[in-house]
Amino acid sequence: MKNRVYNFSSGPAVMPEPVLEKAAKEMLNYAGSGMSVMEMSHRSAVYDSIIKEAEKLLRELMNIPDEYAVLFLQGGASLQFAMLPMNLACGSGKVDIVHTGMWSGRALAELKKLAKPHVVASSEDKTFTYIPELTADMFDPEADYVHVCWNNTIYGTKYSELPPCETPLVADMSSCILSEPVDVKRFGCIFAGAQKNLGPAGLTIVIIRRDLTGKAEGLPTMLDYVTHIKNASLYNTPPTYAIYMCKLVLEWLKDSGGVEAMAEINRRKAKAFYDFLDASNMFRATVRGRDRSIMNIPFVTGDDALNAKFIAEADAAGFVNLKGHRSVGGMRASIYNAMPEEGVLKLIEFMEAFEKKEAR
Ligand SMILES: *Cc1c(COP(=O)(O)O)cnc(C)c1O
Numbered sequence: 001m002k003n004r005v006y007n008f009s010s011g012p013a014v015m016p017e018p019v020l021e022k023a024a025k026e027m028l029n030y031a032g033s034g035m036s037v038m039e040m041s042h043r044s045a046v047y048d049s050i051i052k053e054a055e056k057l058l059r060e061l062m063n064i065p066d067e068y069a070v071l072f073l074q075g076g077a078s079l080q081f082a083m084l085p086m087n088l089a090c091g092s093g094k095v096d097i098v099h100t101g102m103w104s105g106r107a108l109a110e111l112k113k114l115a116k117p118h119v120v121a122s123s124e125d126k127t128f129t130y131i132p133e134l135t136a137d138m139f140d141p142e143a144d145y146v147h148v149c150w151n152n153t154i155y156g157t158k159y160s161e162l163p164p165c166e167t168p169l170v171a172d173m174s175s176c177i178l179s180e181p182v183d184v185k186r187f188g189c190i191f192a193g194a195q196k197n198l199g200p201a202g203l204t205i206v207i208i209r210r211d212l213t214g215k216a217e218g219l220p221t222m223l224d225y226v227t228h229i230k231n232a233s234l235y236n237t238p239p240t241y242a243i244y245m246c247k248l249v250l251e252w253l254k255d256s257g258g259v260e261a262m263a264e265i266n267r268r269k270a271k272a273f274y275d276f277l278d279a280s281n282m283f284r285a286t287v288r289g290r291d292r293s294i295m296n297i298p299f300v301t302g303d304d305a306l307n308a309k310f311i312a313e314a315d316a317a318g319f320v321n322l323k324g325h326r327s328v329g330g331m332r333a334s335i336y337n338a339m340p341e342e343g344v345l346k347l348i349e350f351m352e353a354f355e356k357k358e359a360r
Contacts, residue, residue: 006343009321010153010296010334011175012195019248019338037244042237049206050244051233057250062260064184064207070224072233072243077103077174077193080204081110084170084189087225089115089144090216096120096143098163100126102327103172111147118143120163128155129327131291139165145188145212151176153196154325155297157291158334162186166211176295177205178253179337180263188212197295198335199246202239215318252335262337262346268336269344272288282306282355286330300330307331308355319347 007014025323030037033046040047055070064070073079084107089095095115097108099122111117118140122130139146145168149157153175158244163169168188177192182191189208194199206225211223221227227235256262274292277285277299287300301307307330311323 005318005320006339006347007320008333008335008339008347010196010325011193011249012201013197013334013336014338015199015245016249016252016338019245019249019252022248023245033084034209037313040240040243042234042240047240050240051238052249054243054247054250057247057254058205058207061178061250061253062182062184062207065354067210068184068207069210069213069225069229071208071228072230072238072246073204073206073287074202074239076201076204077172077191078106080172080191080206081107082114082221083225084145084147084191085111086219086223088090088168088170088188088212088217090141091144092116094118094140094143095145095147096139096165096167097147098132098149100131100149100157101125101155102325103153103174104147104149106225107147107149107172115144118243123157128152128157129287129291131157134163136163136164138165139167141166143167145170148172151179151293151295153296153334154298154328154332156293158293158295160290163319167235168209175334175336176293178259178262179266179295181259194246194336197338199249200242203242203246204260205246239263249338265341266294266335266337270297270346273297273333273335273344276351280351280355282358283351287315295333295336296332298324298328298330298332300324306358309358310351313354314347314350317350319350 027036058070073241085095086136093116095111095117097104097117098120108117120138121134123132125129147170149172170189171187173190175196177197179197191206194203208225253262274285277283282301283299286300314322322331322333324332
């Protein structure tokens with residue numbers, strides 16, 4: 001089949017095939033402009049329609065109210081770990097954070113330099129295989145905001161309910177944005193690197209309540225949200241091609257029925273995979289119960305040599321990038337929106353056959 005593999009990479013990750021085909025078709029001549037989107041001025045009318053449409057689609061798909069700005073930035077989710085405290089930690093300077101894995105760890109490292117962080121709870125004691133229980137009394141009412149990583153890409157956990165806090169909630173949704181509906185109004189800020197569920201690398205989406213911005217003084221221009229809000233993400237040259245690809249992904253998502261329809265498919269894909277793991281005598285999931293991610297599924301056999309053998313044979317059969325993160329080992333299947341259901345079912349079939357063969 002067109003010699004494409006099933007790519008379970010955690011990111012940059014699989015893109016929807018119709019999106020790649022459309023981009024290929026429009027590569028040399030976008031909409032009669034006689035040039036590629038890559039070659040266009042970001043100030044041109046034709047490009048303006050692309051970035052405006054991308055924002056409009058995201059607002060529509062996520063139901064983002066007007067009191068939130070939608071920004072197309074660079075620097076990855078990682079730069080947000082610093083921009084957020086620089087812009088938002090200017091009341092008490094205190095920031096609450098729930099530590100659930102490497103990405104909240106990276107955020108915490110930046111908070112230590114730029115604010116007064118308080119670790120509300122941590123799941124480090126069990127290698128981040130769960131989301132800690134959170135109660136209202138654990139949060140500091142004086143904190144300027146609370147930082148959470150909504151879906152932990154490496155460990156395969158995700159929140160199933162909102163933390164009980166009154167302060168603005170800031171959520172890293174890099175690996176789960178648009179995977180299921182979220183109520184944007186419950187968050188002060190949602191941010192995501194694009195390379196998992198939105199498009200190619202190089203673009204970061206920030207959705208932020210406007211009234212939280214504009215409180216910091218003396219920030220470098222590029223690190224101030226106000227700059228990007230005032231200039232509609234066109235203060236300097238944005239990642240123009242990545243934004244165009246993101247627009248195509250959003251169009252594809254809308255054509256596929258929107259976030260609710262996608263969530264249904266995602267839950268079906270994840271359920272099939274977890275059901276298989278729970279029934280298997282060889283493979284098992286590392287995360288239990290309600291904290292299981294529907295985007296990133298880590299699993300193990302309990303035997304490093306067998307893990308390695310499985311990864312090599314899967315790779316040869318066209319199921320690639322199943323190796324777990326270097327900090328966890330084992331395997332991980334990232335099954336983002338763009339991973340077709342067929343890819344998950346075929347992987348399960350392959351694993352069943354592998355198990356049978358190795359158990360003999
Ligand atoms: C991938 C990822 C990041 C890092 O994103 P960059 O764009 O590489 O900075 C941060 N948080 C989460 C949850 C991620 O999955």
